[in-house]
Amino acid sequence: MQKVVREIEMTGRTVDEAVTLACESLGVERDDVEIEIIDLPKKGFFGLKNTPAKVKVTHKASKSQLAVDYVTEVLGHMGLTNVKIDVKEEEESATLVLEGEGLGLIIGRRGETLDALQYLAGLVANRGEGSYFRITLDSGNYREKREKTLEQLALKIANTAVKTGRSTTLEPMNPYERRIIHSAVQQVEGATSSSIGEEPNRRVVISSKNPRPPRYNNNRDRGPRTDRGGDRGGRGGYNKRPYNKEGRPPRRDNRDGRPPRENRTVTPDPNKVRANPPKEAEGAPLFGKITLDD
Template sequence: MAEPQIFTGKNVEEAIAEGLRVLGLNLAEAEIEIISRGSRGIFGLGSEPAQVRIKPRRMNAAPPLETTVIPAPPPAEEAKPDNLVHQPAAKLDASPVSQSIDTSVAAFLPDEAEEEEKGEPAEATELPTAEEEEQLAQLASELLGNVVRLMGFEARVVAEWHEPDADNDQRYLLLNLHGKDLAPLIGRRGETLNNLQYLVRLMVNQRLHRWKNIVVDVEGYRRRRMEHLAQLALRSAQQVAQTGRALALEPMPASERRIIHLTLRDHPDVITESSGEGERRKVQILPRKQA
């Protein structure tokens, strides 16, 4: 008697179909054992194929009284109203959360250009219709809600479209997370939040095959941080103007350096430039040379 063979597929049905094709059998002629139903993973990451073991049924065995029915995979969980995501019983610690998302996303982060940092206008894109904006907001909110839920947090996603402002040259979709104990999603100087934003942009762009300006925030953190950086820039510029000596600020991500550059772009007494590499890149404020 032939030994059973193992076959794989995206789901149980596909694995069975592949096994029957290879062995030249139909369903009534085969004995099928489901080893694993597989897993879709998280947005396609970490997925595992379904596995089944198939062997020819013994010819002298009595035919089954009933046809074996292979149960279908369980249906996907329905979206919850208002994008409310539920937190598992075990709460994740802040440090593993930040470290996990920083490590996973950092490898995909693009190089930062000085032109983007200083606020050069972005290339114009076709404006979406109101219906397209609504669909994009729904898709992005669902993806962000799923990511946050899988990280172990309970949060509500509020999606709003905003006109261009000091930190965005184009109309953008703001996804603001509201809930309790969400500080770990911000991380040190907003690093975890920036990586979470990049991840959501990446997933949306993979679905739509075009770039969309999506901003992820937690309880209005970005607005408060922007105000703090603008005040820091003005105080530092005043110090440079009074002393005539250059001043280097602490290292910042590109989005925060951009705020410093924009705040002081038209300052009469100082100019700004960036120096350093990678995570050590920072803004220097220098006295403006008088003509």
């Protein structure tokens, strides 16, 4: 069990005052520290040049205890005062398991709040000297559930990558979750994984070791299309009639050899009934009087 030793020297009008100020500065209780008196208070002649008391206060605590104290303080500010913290300590790491009501607030969306608090607790635990001490924060067995979910996701995507030859980029994850993904992908033969990007947006890419070549559009390799319809232009062909200066296609003669309609000379047909009456009939009634003989 790694210990963190913190020391502080403090002065006061009395020894008791100096010790109290030192404990407040360290954020610990008086029963948890060692006290060494450096100087006792002294009074000068006629109350002049008084010498204050000086003490040295030493606090020894495990790194896990520092993390527990910090998490307890944060939970108190969040209004969660009835939370129990169970510590599972090992040689170079410790897991702090939170138990109580209202801990959904601590977990947050996809464990983001829990991860942030775990990161800060780790910083507090490693402020002293010594090797790195890993702090893991868990609540409601969330870590185990999340680990199983990530393993299933990684196996599914890895198998798909092997079958299709396509790569898949996952959402940003913290280093702990990325390690779970990498470990699960290694179980699938023919699949591989790598990380891209920078923190906190670093992602895992799952792909196949033998990716398939990309598909090409066969129409691009056939060259230019030809006009299937001859001079008349095939359906969808490129050999279309040119346009004139007005932006319209030129008119062609009819198939019987006659010129276009606007260029024809119309000759009246004498056999046809005139549409307009002659001048001598102007003003006459449309029908004449009909008399019948007896």
